[in-house]
């Protein structure tokens with residue numbers, strides 16, 4: 096019996112497990128491992144923060160999904176991969192041996208690189224931790240002890256987050272106004288998007304009284320302030336990090352070939368360039384020679400190819416290639432049941448875009464519940 100470990104219940108592995116439920120790889124024991132039992136669908140996180148969704152609406156129960164698909168599930172946090180012995184090592188000292196391993200553990204905001212951020216800032220990932228902190232921030236706002244919030248990160252995730260938080264607190268605690276500020280090191284908001292999308296988002300931020308600091312590098316995070324490298328001091332009762340993606344630091348000791356930012360380097364077949372029995376997908380992997388954003392859209396699209404290639408690797412057959420799309424449609428929500436559709440030069444805002452996004456997102460989660 097061969098052993099396949101699916102490490103991390105990220106967006107790509109959800110599809111792998113679903114497909115294995117429709118037809119299991121022959122003669123293989125498949126085990127899904129995740130640090131949490133519930134996987135958050137990131138597209139719905141801003142809606143959860145804004146109060147449009149419940150926890151259930153935007154989470155997939157990994158234990159249940161695995162059970163339905165005839166896959167084993169282990170809830171544990173990996174802290175290493177012994178590639179020589181083909182074994183995953185966990186925080187609690189446990190180990191699991193593999194013949195084929197697939198890694199889809201996502202990424203986190205790079206808080207370790209900014210002084211004081213690990214102690215005083217709240218990272219948007221892991222989502223489960225962030226969601227709990229958010230409930231506490233709502234309670235502080237109601238009590239009048241939350242007056243300023245700084246969101247570090249001017250990408251789509253940071254802006255969706257700040258707009259959702261502002262909306263929720265304005266509804267929940269209208270008599271206790273909270274000031275919101277976005278800080279980004281970039282020269283503009285959402286640099287990955289066209290100027291038309293940027294203009295829509297800038298208009299929304301302005302209309303909602305959210306201040307923006309561009310070209311602003313955070314030098315230090317203090318318990319009640321964010322200090323920028325130009326000396327500006329911004330009062331902050333809560334500092335949220337929603338900046339780009341950093342790779343898990345434990346990848347460095349695995350011996351796997353990594354890219355310059357520490358993500359697993361894979362071929363277009365999603366197999367490690369150094370260890371063909373190890374696959375990686377989603378944010379934690381970088382396809383050699385391709386430069387596309389760390390976004391859930393790509394993790395989702397990689398799922399079907401990954402499922403097929405894991406089967407092929409177990410059977411010793413040639414692998415398929417995944418070709419990342421050049422342009423991806425992004426539906427960016429404004430927290431108030433409005434969203435903007437961004438695709439190349441096109442930026443279409445409206446309430447109908449939010450309803451469209453809501454339909455797509457709910458359908459995605461439903462797919463892994465049935």
Ligand SMILES: Cc1cc2nc3c(=O)[nH]c(=O)nc-3n(C[C@H](O)[C@H](O)[C@H](O)COP(=O)(O)OP(=O)(O)OC[C@H]3O[C@@H](n4cnc5c(N)ncnc54)[C@H](O)[C@@H]3O)c2cc1C
Pocket residue numbers: 102103104105106107108128129130131133134135137138139140141171172173174199200201202219221251252253255256337376377378379389390391392393394426
């Ligand atoms: C606020 C916000 C909104 C976003 N909205 C969108 C959007 O609308 N559309 C979009 O395309 N992208 C969006 N993104 C980006 C998106 O979150 C990521 O690109 C996507 O989640 C990556 O998926 P993944 O499969 O790589 O991993 P993830 O979905 O992050 O899943 C990783 C899994 O691995 C598990 N894990 C992590 N470390 C370990 C470990 N050591 N051991 C065991 N398990 C582990 C985690 O518990 C988790 O279940 C958003 C991001 C944020 C922050």
